[in-house]
Amino acid sequence: MLRAGYAGGMSADGLPEKFDVIVHPAAELRGELRAQPSKNYTTRYLLAAALADGESRVVGVATSEDAGAMLRCLGDWGAGVELVGGDAVIRGFGAGPRAGVTLNPGNAGAVARFLMGVAALTTGTAFVTDYPDSLGKRPQGDLLEALSRLGARVQSRDGMFPLSISGPVRGGVVEVSAERSSQYASALMFLGPLLPDGLELRLTGDIKSHAPLRQTLDTLAAFGVRASASDDLSRITIPGGQAYRAGRVLVPGDYPGSAAILAAAVTRPGELRLSNLREHDLQGEREALDVLREMGADLTREGDTVVVRGGRPLHAVTRDGDGFTDAVQALTAAAALAGGTTTWENVYTLRLKECDRISDTRRELEALGLTVTETQDSLTVTGTPSLAGGVTADGHGDHRMIMLLTVLGLSAQSPIRITGAHHIRKSYPMFFRHLETLGARFEYPEATRD
Ligand SMILES: O=C(O)C1=C[C@@H](OP(=O)(O)O)[C@@H](O)[C@H](O)C1
Numbered sequence: 001m002l003r004a005g006y007a008g009g010m011s012a013d014g015l016p017e018k019f020d021v022i023v024h025p026a027a028e029l030r031g032e033l034r035a036q037p038s039k040n041y042t043t044r045y046l047l048a049a050a051l052a053d054g055e056s057r058v059v060g061v062a063t064s065e066d067a068g069a070m071l072r073c074l075g076d077w078g079a080g081v082e083l084v085g086g087d088a089v090i091r092g093f094g095a096g097p098r099a100g101v102t103l104n105p106g107n108a109g110a111v112a113r114f115l116m117g118v119a120a121l122t123t124g125t126a127f128v129t130d131y132p133d134s135l136g137k138r139p140q141g142d143l144l145e146a147l148s149r150l151g152a153r154v155q156s157r158d159g160m161f162p163l164s165i166s167g168p169v170r171g172g173v174v175e176v177s178a179e180r181s182s183q184y185a186s187a188l189m190f191l192g193p194l195l196p197d198g199l200e201l202r203l204t205g206d207i208k209s210h211a212p213l214r215q216t217l218d219t220l221a222a223f224g225v226r227a228s229a230s231d232d233l234s235r236i237t238i239p240g241g242q243a244y245r246a247g248r249v250l251v252p253g254d255y256p257g258s259a260a261i262l263a264a265a266v267t268r269p270g271e272l273r274l275s276n277l278r279e280h281d282l283q284g285e286r287e288a289l290d291v292l293r294e295m296g297a298d299l300t301r302e303g304d305t306v307v308v309r310g311g312r313p314l315h316a317v318t319r320d321g322d323g324f325t326d327a328v329q330a331l332t333a334a335a336a337l338a339g340g341t342t343t344w345e346n347v348y349t350l351r352l353k354e355c356d357r358i359s360d361t362r363r364e365l366e367a368l369g370l371t372v373t374e375t376q377d378s379l380t381v382t383g384t385p386s387l388a389g390g391v392t393a394d395g396h397g398d399h400r401m402i403m404l405l406t407v408l409g410l411s412a413q414s415p416i417r418i419t420g421a422h423h424i425r426k427s428y429p430m431f432f433r434h435l436e437t438l439g440a441r442f443e444y445p446e447a448t449r450d
């Protein structure tokens with residue numbers, strides 16, 4: 001089976017297997033880029049293609065580790081997986097993934113959760129991860145509870161990996177908490193149409209990450225699955241006995257990763273044209289453009305191309321960050337270089353991602369000399385017009401933290417070293433290469449953390 005992304009030795013980005021990065025200050029960033037394919041649409045389209053009978057083509061798939069994790073797990077479950085040019089051709093297993101398989105979704109939270117939902121179609125699937133300190137610490141209990149209320153047998157280590165799930169289940173009405181992650185509800189949405197009785201989902205708690213839930217509905221529709229939802233998404237109805245319809249889907253550009261490129265471009269002099277970012281897109285991180293504009297950035301749109309004229313002074317904002325959860329780290333970099341004090345509210349779920357993106361951000365920014373405070377569900381940063389740099393920062397094994405620290409390094413007076421920078425490959429393998437084409441300079445010494 002062909003795999004996306006890193007496959008041992010040197011990877012497609014031409015960088016070593018594990019590396020730190022030394023980020024040199026950039027006088028300016030100038031050039032044109034095409035946004036990489038969306039992580040969240042890639043994972044969804046690949047899964048929906050596997051749940052269809054017949055052959056689907058997912059055009060322009062991401063080459064990130066998370067995409068690779070999904071492809072690997074679907075292959076292990078019995079799907080035919082072939083990479084042809086930039087596309088994935090998937091021969092689906094329909095409602096019948098192989099039983100008795102152990103899946104390893106790597107460090108991919110959404111991939112893991114979506115597959116856990118679908119595992120209720122099997123008479124036993126085990127889940128392990130080689131990231132015990134990251135995915136292994138993320139909570140799965142809300143989804144396991146919903147699955148067990150539907151009649152699945154579940155086993156786990158205190159609601160975390162490693163775990164196992166056995167069906168079959170019939171479906172019906174079920175509650176699932178959406179307070180810690182939307183991925184639990186998305187997981188059940190992928191499962192629902194293939195159950196005899198379908199699913200009447202009741203999302204409980206203060207629902208977080210509405211945008212990815214709408215992307216899941218969008219994906220179901222793209223594969224011919226009927227589903228309806230209340231405006232606030234607290235009730236989602238998926239009739240049972242349906243089939244996913246195989247077909248051809250095109251992955252749109254990735255807003256979360258692009259938010260980091262945009263944050264870099266607005267904070268340095270120069271000009272960037274970033275294409276492949278469609279205007280009417282359900283990715284919540286599209287809002288990053290509005291936030292940067294509100295901060296004072298010169299950012300315009302020409303169709304699917306975003307044009308940035310960088311180096312304008314930025315000022316602080318206060319925003320609810322839940323709608324653009326995967327862009328908060330990128331925007332925090334802009335906030336750290338802006339005048340005034342920025343607060344991201346309603347971002348508690350950031351604590352439950354690849355690292356604790358509230359406390360770990362505070363620690364790293366404080367080490368860079370910034371003033372940062374946190375509450376349970378907010379992060380506040382006071383910007384500085386002049387960042388000294390000259391320090392080593394911990395990437396916390398988290399691609400979004402690495403993006404944040406890289407953007408800061410480009411604006412610092414002395415280079416910043418970021419440990420474990422290879423974890424950028426989880427979502428954006430070409431991140432450093434893309435910035436290099438704009439004029440940034442990096443060194444890639446041996447990694448000093450895993
Ligand atoms: O459904 C998805 O693809 C995702 C949902 C979000 O997670 P939460 O729902 O946990 O916020 C997001 O952070 C993640 O990167 C991808």
Ligand SMILES: C=C(OP(=O)(O)O)C(=O)O
Binds near residue numbers: 039108110353400427
């Ligand atoms: C949190 C993220 O991903 P996931 O939850 O899929 O691991 C992310 O991409 O920032």
